[in-house]
Each structure stands twice: as structure tokens, then as C-alpha cells.
Amino acid sequence: MTPAISLSGIGHAFDGAVALAAVDLTVMRGECMALLGPSGAGKSTLLALMDGRLRGWSGAAEVLNAALSAHQPPRRQMRADTGFIFQDFALVERQSVYQNVMNGRLGRTSHWGSLWGRFNDRDHAVVGAVLRDTGLADLAERRADQLSGGQRQRVAIARCLAQEPKLILADEPVSNLDPAHAEKVLELITGAARKRGIGVVFTSHQPELSQRFADRVVGLRDGRILFDHPAGLVSESDIAGLYHGAIPDPQLRVVS
Amino acid sequence: MSRSVVWLLLVGAVVWALLTADVEMAKLGKAGPRLWDFLTRMVPPDLTIWREMLRGLAETLRIAILGTLFAVILSAGFGILASETLMRPAVWRPVRALLAMVRAIPLILVAMLMVGAVGLGPLPGILAITFHATGMLAKFYAEAIDNVATGPVAALESAGASKLQQLRYGIWPQMAPVILRDTVFRFELNLRESLVLGIVGAGGIGLYIQTYVRSFQYEKAASVTLAIVALVLLSELVNTLLKKRFS
Numbered sequence: 001m002t003p004a005i006s007l008s009g010i011g012h013a014f015d016g017a018v019a020l021a022a023v024d025l026t027v028m029r030g031e032c033m034a035l036l037g038p039s040g041a042g043k044s045t046l047l048a049l050m051d052g053r054l055r056g057w058s059g060a061a062e063v064l065n066a067a068l069s070a071h072q073p074p075r076r077q078m079r080a081d082t083g084f085i086f087q088d089f090a091l092v093e094r095q096s097v098y099q100n101v102m103n104g105r106l107g108r109t110s111h112w113g114s115l116w117g118r119f120n121d122r123d124h125a126v127v128g129a130v131l132r133d134t135g136l137a138d139l140a141e142r143r144a145d146q147l148s149g150g151q152r153q154r155v156a157i158a159r160c161l162a163q164e165p166k167l168i169l170a171d172e173p174v175s176n177l178d179p180a181h182a183e184k185v186l187e188l189i190t191g192a193a194r195k196r197g198i199g200v201v202f203t204s205h206q207p208e209l210s211q212r213f214a215d216r217v218v219g220l221r222d223g224r225i226l227f228d229h230p231a232g233l234v235s236e237s238d239i240a241g242l243y244h245g246a247i248p249d250p251q252l253r254v255v256s
Numbered sequence: 257m258s259r260s261v262v263w264l265l266l267v268g269a270v271v272w273a274l275l276t277a278d279v280e281m282a283k284l285g286k287a288g289p290r291l292w293d294f295l296t297r298m299v300p301p302d303l304t305i306w307r308e309m310l311r312g313l314a315e316t317l318r319i320a321i322l323g324t325l326f327a328v329i330l331s332a333g334f335g336i337l338a339s340e341t342l343m344r345p346a347v348w349r350p351v352r353a354l355l356a357m358v359r360a361i362p363l364i365l366v367a368m369l370m371v372g373a374v375g376l377g378p379l380p381g382i383l384a385i386t387f388h389a390t391g392m393l394a395k396f397y398a399e400a401i402d403n404v405a406t407g408p409v410a411a412l413e414s415a416g417a418s419k420l421q422q423l424r425y426g427i428w429p430q431m432a433p434v435i436l437r438d439t440v441f442r443f444e445l446n447l448r449e450s451l452v453l454g455i456v457g458a459g460g461i462g463l464y465i466q467t468y469v470r471s472f473q474y475e476k477a478a479s480v481t482l483a484i485v486a487l488v489l490l491s492e493l494v495n496t497l498l499k500k501r502f503s
């Protein structure tokens with residue numbers, strides 16, 4: 001297996017505040033990795049970096065065999081190869097479900113044709129198939145701002161799949177869902193990835209659920225990797241340490 | 257300020273206005289019969305002047321259409337300059353201040369100045385509407401730009417969309433309905449406001465009101481008034497129908 005992502009010595013700071021420090025991480029193609037960690041640990045920052053949206057970081061990063069630049073966005077082809085599911089869905093509210101999903105084709109289809117509103121047969125075929133897979137076929141004509149939270153979530157996933165990505169990155173894809181829906185959505189994402197043989201990295205605040213769907217669980221805290229285990233070998237103390245361990249920030253330490 | 261102070265100021269203002277207008281109040285008693293005379297001479301309206309009415313309405317409509325068109329073009333430029341997301345504060349702050357000043361000048365005043373500058377006729381009317389409407393429309397356009405959610409646009413970029421594709425599929429769909437609604441709203445205002453431009457010689461149907469009232473042809477003035485009311489009602493109807501499409 002070749003790596004889908006390989007990071008070495010990654011560091012990043014927002015206005016002097018360290019968000020990532022010395023992160024080394026390799027994700028194989030076809031592997032499903034969960035990224036756990038308390039709020040502010042740097043999960044979203046790390047995911048944005050993998051998606052090529054973070055600027056000004058240090059270290060070396062390779063995604064799908066191409067080096068990422070800390071100074072400019074990746075090329076169109078590469079952005080299309082990496083699918084991202086945003087925590088807040090990031091849908092175009094006034095557009096139909098169909099067009100929102102079709103937006104996932106923008107990096108694949110003919111550029112000038114799309115500016116005239118034209119998409120080719122293959123684009124329509126892919127969108128149709130993805131809508132069926134995500135159970136959205138009946139909602140295709142509905143406007144995005146007239147959907148429930150769970151339906152919007154599925155549109156965000158469908159748009160990502162319409163990209164025909166070679167890697168899926170998902171930032172807290174199930175944070176707003178009830179337990180039954182959360183399971184269904186994770187099943188949808190990991191199932192689609194398995195079918196395509198591509199890698200997945202998702203962040204979550206639910207250790208138990210993450211272990212059930214991921215092959216591997218990585219704990220991130222204060223921008224550093226605390227543990228990196230195969231799913232099922234993550235111990236209670238790993239989790240407890242991740243969320244409740246000794247707090248290095250002196251301001252937050254409880255005086256006893 | 258406490259409530260009682262506010263009330264005191266309000267009552268004071270009304271008393272002051274009544275006291276200093278005592279001469280006018282005396283006139284009001286005598287004005288009753290004259291007002292009645294004036295109104296009775298307006299009926300029946302003289303509809304034989306329908307040619308002039310149509311010509312006046314057509315010119316007013318032309319002034320409103322062209323004034324709106326030029327205001328839209330100017331507002332696209334000034335709207336971008338006044339946008340907080342696209343420009344630095346050193347740019348958008350002075351531009352917004354300028355637009356506020358433009359808005360503060362009443363249209364009729366602008367029209368009088370334009371008549372002085374370019375002479376009588378519809379041209380000063382068009383220029384006045386353009387100037388006046390840009391003050392409002394450019395501000396609306398800037399707000400439409402600033403209200404575009406960046407999340408969906410970033411999502412399209414992440415999916416491989418080019419800058420142009422982001423504009424076409426991420427930014428424009430968010431802005432277009434707002435801009436269209438604002439423009440139609442401004443056109444309706446332009447139409448209403450341009451009805452009186454003729455009074456200062458800046459073209460349109462207002463000229464006929466001026467002429468007929470000055471020459472005591474009240475039946476004709478009444479017809480023109482009816483025509484204006486019809487036009488305003490019509491534009492309101494059209495606007496109501498359009499509004500349903502702009503949500």
C-alpha cells in the first residue's frame with residue numbers, strides 16, 4: 001500500500017499561538033483513520049492543512065503523492081482529488097440539492113462549459129448515482145435551505161462523493177446528529193470509501209463510535225499526537241488521558 | 257434621557273410650532289371655502305388631454321429607466337469600492353461617507369442644480385436620478401457583497417472550482433436575488449420621485465401639473481394627477497408580483 005497522506009514535522013501557529021507542533025503522520029490508501037482530541041486540540045487545523053487550505057505552516061506534507069505548499073492552494077486537479085466534508089456543510093443555500101451536488105463536479109468537468117451552465121453526460125450520471133446512494137433522489141429539486149439538518153448533511157456528503165475523490169477528509173461529520181443518524185452517516189462515508197478503496201480521515205468527539213468505524217485512532221492534544229493505535233487497542237486510559245490528563249496550560253491547572 | 261424629558265421636549269415642540277404659526281391658523285378658517293372651490297373645479301377631470309398625459313408619462317418612464325440603468329452601472333463600481341470584504345478600510349470608509357452625503361441631498365435639489373448645469377428637459381432629470389439613486393443602490397450592493405457567506409465558496413474551491421467557477425456557482429447565486437430585489441425597489445422609487453422632476457423643469461409629467469395649476473386649468477391638473485396615481489399603483493402591483501420570486 002502507498003501512503004495517501006504523509007506528514008513530517010508539521011508545525012503551525014495562529015498569531016504566535018501554537019496550534020500544531022511536530023506532527024508526524026502517515027495515512028495509507030484505503031485506510032480509515034479517526035482523529036480524536038479535546039476542543040482546540042488542532043483537529044480542524046490539521047484537516048485543513050491536508051486539504052491544502054492552511055497557509056504559513058512549517059514542515060513537509062505530501063498528499064496523494066504531491067507535495068503541498070505552505071504558501072499557495074493546490075492545483076485544481078489536486079483539489080478535486082481531495083474531498084472534504086465540512087462541519088457546517090457549507091452548502092449554497094439558494095441552490096437546489098441537485099446543483100449543490102453538481103458543484104462537486106466543478107473541478108472535473110469542462111471549465112468553460114460549466115461557466116455557461118453546461119455539464120456533460122458523465123457529470124449528470126455521477127450526480128444521479130450519488131444522489132441515489134445517499135437517499136436524496138426524491139429531494140433533488142428541493143432548495144438547500146428547505147432541508148433538515150440530517151438531509152443537509154447528506155447533501156454535503158453527496159457533493160464530496162460527486163467529486164470522485166481519491167481521499168475523503170471529514171471534519172466532525174456526525175457532531176450534530178442523533179445516535180442512529182450518526183451511525184448511518186459514518187456507515188455511508190466509510191462504506192463509500194471502502195467501495196472505492198480510498199482513504200478517510202475524520203475527526204470526532206465520540207471515541208466509542210470512532211473506534212467502531214475507523215481502522216485506526218489518533219489522539220491529538222495541544223497540537224501534538226498523544227497516541228496512534230489500531231482501533232480496538234485504544235485503552236480507557238488513552239481516552240481519559242486525552243480528555244482529562246494533566247493539563248500543561250498553567251492557567252487551567254487546578255490548584256490543590 | 258428619561259421618559260418625562262422626552263415627553264416634555266415633544267410637547268414643547270408642538271406648542272412652539274402652533275404659537276409661531278398663529279397667523280396661518282387664522283388663515284385656515286378662511287381657506288375652507290377656497291379649498292372647496294378648488295376641489296369642485298377639478299371635477300370632472302378633463303380627459304381630452306390624454307395625448308399630453310401619455311407623452312408626459314412616457315417621458316417620466318424613460319427618465320426612471322435610464323436613471324436606474326446608469327445608477328446600476330455606477331453602483332456596481334461604487335458598491336465594490338464600498339465593500340468591507342473586498343476593500344481596505346482606507347478605501348471603503350471614505351467611499352461610504354461619500355455615498356451617505358449623496359443620499360443626504362434631496363432629489364429635487366439635485367434636479368434644480370442639474371437644470372442649471374445642462375438646461376431644461378429630461379437630461380437633467382436622468383442625471384439627477386442617476387446621482388441620487390447611486391447613493392442608495394451602491395450601499396445596497398456593497399451590503400449584498402459583504403453578506404455573501406464565505407463557507408460555501410471555500411467549499412467549492414476545495415472541490416477544485418476555479419475562481420470564475422466560484423464566482424458563478426458560489427458567489428453569484430447568493431448575491432443575485434438580493435441585487436435584483438434592491439434594483440427593482442430602487443426603480444420603483446425612481447419612478448415615483450421622477451414624477452415631480454418636471455416642476456423644476458427636469459422633464460416628465462410633472463411639467464404638466466405645474467403648467468395647468470399655474471394657468472388655473474384644474475380639470476386638466478386633475479387628469480394628470482389621476483394618471484400619476486395609476487402609474488404608481490401599477491408599479492406597486494408589478495413590484496408585489498416580482499417580490500414573490502426574490503426570496
Ligand SMILES: Nc1ncnc2c1ncn2[C@@H]1O[C@H](COP(=O)(O)OP(=O)(O)OP(=O)(O)O)[C@@H](O)[C@H]1O
Pocket residue numbers: 014015018019037038039040041042043044045046
Ligand atoms: N483562524 C484562526 N485564527 C486564530 N486561531 C485559530 C484559528 N483557527 C483555529 N485557531 C486556534 O487554533 C487552535 C486549534 O483549533 P482547531 O479548530 O484546529 O481545534 P479543533 O481540535 O478542531 O477543536 P474543536 O474540537 O473545538 O473543533 C485553537 O486554539 C484555536 O483557537
Ligand SMILES: [Mg+2]
Pocket residue numbers: 043044045171
Ligand atoms: Mg474543529
